[in-house]
Amino acid sequence: MPRHGRSHTAYLFSTLGLIAVGVILTSGCTAPWTSDSGSSMSYLNPWSSDDKEKDEPSHDWEKIRTVGDLTVPGGMNNAKIKGVTLVTGLHGTGSDPPPSQARDLLLNEMRVLQVDQPQQWLASPHTALVMMEAIIPPGARKGDTIDVVVFAPPETDTTSLENGYSPSTRMSEMAFLGGRARKGNDIAMASGPVVLDSVIEGNSSKANMRRGHILGGAVMLEERPLALGLIEGEVSIAASASIGAAINNRFHMYREGTKQGVATPMTDKLITLDIHPRYKDSISRYVRVIRFIPLSRSTEFRQRYLAECEAELLEESTAQAGALKLEAIGKEAIPSLKKGLESQNELVRFCSAEALAYLNDSACIEPLTEAARTNNGFRFRALQALGSFDDLDVIDSLEGLLHEESAEARYGAFDQLKKRSNQLPSIAGELLDNHVQLHHVRSASSPMVHFRLKDRPEIAIFGTDVRLNGDVAFVGQNGLTIRSSGHRKVTVTRFQPGGGELDKECSNDLKEVIKALTEIECGYGEIVRNIFALRNEGYLTARVEVNAMPRPDRNYVRSEELMAQESDEDENLTDNFSQSSESAKTEESSEVTTYAEGDDTLIPSFD
Structure with missing residues (x-):
């Protein structure tokens, strides 16, 4: 039975993906990490060989390379x-x-x-x-x-x-x-x-x-755990136990004060995986790192493997794979990753800093913050990595990004700060009666109003003195009006069907106007629509954005190319309720792709 009281439903969730994979494997198809002549991705493995006999499955654990060579992930589909x-x-x-x-x-x-x-x-x-x-x-x-x-x-x-x-x-x-x-x-x-x-x-x-x-x-009501299934020809109790031990040697967490590994061998062909807290928002990365964990514990093997991974890290074409492999090794790989921070290559430096964040090393903070600030091809991954880091110093770095002009950088930093604590003074928030989360964010850059239309109803107002301007005479839909009623005051009124009205006088400060709209029974969608209308009619001069979250579908463009492009492009305001218009700079053919089609992260699929 699954441990920790998992229900049959949760267990079934984790195995559904494995069933589909099993059908593929047993029907004659070849998984992308294997082929008739061994590993089709052998250049990623320091122990690959052209000798077929050496590549055949073996239970000599000194010869088996990584968890990913013997398993396929399950539960990774939606x-x-x-x-x-x-x-x-x-x-x-x-x-x-x-x-x-x-x-x-x-x-x-x-x-x-x-x-x-x-x-x-x-x-x-x-x-x-x-x-x-x-x-x-x-x-x-x-x-x-x-x-x-x-x-x-x-x-x-x-x-x-x-x-x-x-x-x-x-x-x-x-x-x-x-x-x-x-x-x-x-x-x-x-x-x-x-x-x-x-x-x-x-x-x-x-x-x-x-x-x-x-x-x-x-x-x-249920959890949906991840799982690994052993590939055909490698199924055995010994293999399942050894893989579980290798994973737990690298990843563990504490439950009710007890240290426990994340992997549980359930059968000879199935291993369930708990999610390490540091990777709760980076599930795809977590699975890839696990699949790069080496199965051998011998000192000679690990030293040689470490050297090979370090060499991969320092080459731009293999930097991402090298960084993931070093992250899979664990703390002993930190010196190698710090060498990557000294590289002249921007991608090598970023991949090194990203892996260091998941290893909880503070050397990551400065390069990741700079990456989030300057290159939108790195921004999504940089902010996710900073969000995984435990040190309180990362709060200062994220708060620094709140002052950037980029809507994505600002809101992405806010989002990571909010995940840490909803009560930080820099992002102070409150819950309105209509269940909308309203935040006033300290920011020295130009005023901005951000609406989130994913995961939660949320309004974040960036900057100070964000208010309605001029003599307001606004007529909205469904009997709504907003009119000036004195110095820096407005009256918000809703005329109800069949007679009667609801009204509320308040300051023309936008935060107070939003609260007044809530009190006269406006829903979140109606608030969004009316704030855009106020902006379009000139009563609000602040920038208004919707869903300006850092995007995982961006490509990495070298900074010198990005700066050349940005000199010819202005960041436009959104004219309706669509996604932020902050564009991806992906025109140059010299870019290095960091996105896997159809995936939810920028890391390419090495499996």
Whole structure:
């Protein structure tokens, strides 16, 4: 049985990927790290050989190279869960759904919950049946939150999900087979306000009004652990145990004061992996590092392997593989990585600093901070690495990045600081009544308002004295007005259908205006839309950005090329609700690619 009280569902999650891999391996396909003549990536391995006899599987552990030579990872794919629910709170834009499997499933759920008069609830124009979907990423843990997509089925007459709210709803693996809905175990519980795709995408098409997201709306009920499966021809209890021992010699953590390894050999062909806290936001890197762990513990072997990895690190073409291998070796590789910091090559220096961060060595702080500041091809990985580092000195470096003009550098640093503590004075925040997280961020650069439309509803105001300007006479949608009412004061009013109004007088400071909008019952999407409208009408001069997160799909461009390009390009403001317009500088053919197509990190796939 899995240790730490894991349920059958969690165990099944980890093995689903292995089953798929097993089908590939046993059907005659060749994995990308093996071939009929040995390793197709043999140049990455200091013990590769052209001699077929030496490359054949062996249980002489002095000859076996790394964990990755004997295993394939499992649980690295995204998993989809689904649900069906009744969104409430609509302003006459809902509909009574026609007979369908989804309607039957929803009615059954309502009966289980003992909802009175479920047919009347469905018939109301203020409610709508919606389908829910969520993607569970690799390594998701119990209690993690994930975004939920909600959409009205095409056969319904619902016109808009604006102002909608989903009650607590069970989500599971689901399929419609033989005219019936088939459900698995409950994986997550979802609830929360709907943010329309018309807000997220800046396009008020009919489809976007019938579709939206509940940001961070699903809470995981189960963990989704990672796993390694032994490849065909290497399956044995001895192999599984030896691989587990090698991994645990490198990675361990403390549970309730007890030191424990991260790997648990479950069978002769399956090893489950707990996620080391330092890699909780870098799952792909974690698995790659594990697969580079050498299986031999002999001093002679490790010294020779260390020298080979150091040589790889110092060459630009192999620097990333060399850095990962040295990181896999552990603390004894730190001197080699520090040699990389002295390299004249920018990529070598960065890869060395990145690996040092995951080894918790403070020599990484300055080069990673500089990389995040100056090269957007490094920024995503640099900030992730700084976020993994335990030393308090990293807080000063991240706070320094809050003063950069780059929206990505500023917000990326803020995001890492927030993961450490929501109460740091530099990013002071509060939770509003509509569940929006509002932060005022100390920044000496030009004022900026940032809206996050992924993972959580959040507004971050960068700079001081960010306020509405001039004699404000703003008319928004759904009966909303904002008008000047005195020196540096405005009155925020909502006229309600059928008569009556809600109003709130406040300072024209943007933070206070946002609080007032919350008090007159504006949802997050409505706040986003109105702040953009205020900016477009000239009442707000601060820069407004949406989802200006550092992106993993950037390419590394040498700094001298980047500076030449930036001299001819200005960073534009976003005119709608789309992603930040901070562009990737990837035009030059001399760039070194650091992104693997379809992956969620910049590190290329060596497996």
